[in-house]
Amino acid sequence: MPLHIHTPLIESRPLSLSAGRPVWLKLEALQPCGSFKLRGVGHACETHHARGARHFVSSSGGNAGLAVAYAGRQLGVAVTVVVPETTSARAIELLRLEDARVVVHGASWQEANAHAQTLLGPDDAFIHPFDDPLLWAGHASMVDEVAAAGFKPDAVVLSVGGGGLLSGVVEGLQRNGWGDVPVLAVETEGAASLHAAMAAGHTVELAGIASVATSLGAKRVAERALACTREQPVYSHLVSDREALLACERLLHEHRLLVEPACGAALALLERPDALQAYGNVLVIVCGGATATLAQIRAWLGQ
Known part of the structure; x- marks a missing residue:
């Protein structure tokens, strides 16, 4: 048996109503060590x-x-x-x-x-x-589980740090014949190495990381992650730290699950109807974060 567990795929009623379309959550925060990793x-x-x-x-x-x-x-x-x-x-x-x-x-x-x-x-x-093909192959299993459930999303929303999750999800989409499914890749404004790479056409090193979402704090995204943007429809989105933190609080309130700001970045996109307007069923990878505490999230929010 693999070391990871098969995680739940649920439709979030409150997030669906708010976003105006069905929102499905792949709950990777429930892995034994707290994240999709x-x-x-x-x-x-x-x-x-x-x-x-x-x-x-x-x-x-x-x-x-x-x-x-x-x-x-x-x-x-x-x-x-x-x-x-x-x-x-x-x-x-x-x-x-x-x-x-x-x-x-x-x-x-x-x-x-x-x-x-x-x-x-x-x-x-x-x-x-x-940054390792073995990691990407392992991460791809979450898409295999979604496919096995008989559910094909119209778009996948995920957070990007170094690009391991993006690389794995794209591998999973491709090996399930879903090369047409768009990926909405979300970063916080102070840790946007993929966004910078897509704009430049090659990977670039950020001068520094200026975000509380430290798990997204790779100064340079993996080359494979940038390559994925040329093989799959990938759209870059940026959110603020505050948006990510508020999304963490909302998930805790709605689903009793605490995640870190890096995960909150993906969830924050649900608050932007324009970003989701073209899609029906949206799948969000709730990637998790074991070191998050409610006290720290509230401190960052100034509460």
Whole structure:
């Protein structure tokens, strides 16, 4: 059995009424480690374990690192996660709950990632947070589940950080014969590396990240994510941090499910009727976020 679970696909009555069209939610926040990351990370970890890896190394203080830690514990494999100094105490606590060794290094993910590479031994496997074909193949399974339910959406709404989710969803759409289904790719205004890449025609590195949605904080989107925009109808949308945070609060109120601002970005698009006007049934990937707390969301909102 895979390490991830089959997540619910539900129609949200309150969000459907608000958006003026059926809104369906793929509840990836219910994965054991709190986010969709377990699909791809679990697939990668199982693949490397079968090839003889006896130690996993990751460079994420967020959902990817938590997924590696969970997968390693389930497989009986030691895990080291290198996190930047900006990583919250909550995230480090969650990593240690999964028995991961946590190394704090550097002021940014890029510095933590570079240090993680130096820790790799001959029997180790590096699990990238978003840029790996094994991850995309694993993430694609969520679309397989939607197809197996007999439901073909008219559009898919998802958040974009480094582009792993986008790459996986597009792979899933294509392998189910849904190359015509548009993807509405949502970023917050201070972390819009895909938007910048689509405008430039090539990947570009942002000068910095200016968003509370830190899980979207990849300065450069994966090359594969940009390639997906040429293979599938992909439309870029930007929302504000406040819109993302309010969407998190609304999901908690309507569905009793707490997600982080990175996930709230996708949900925020439901408040923009013009963005959805051309579509009937809309599928939103509720990607999750294990480190989110209601207190932090309200603090960011100034409540």
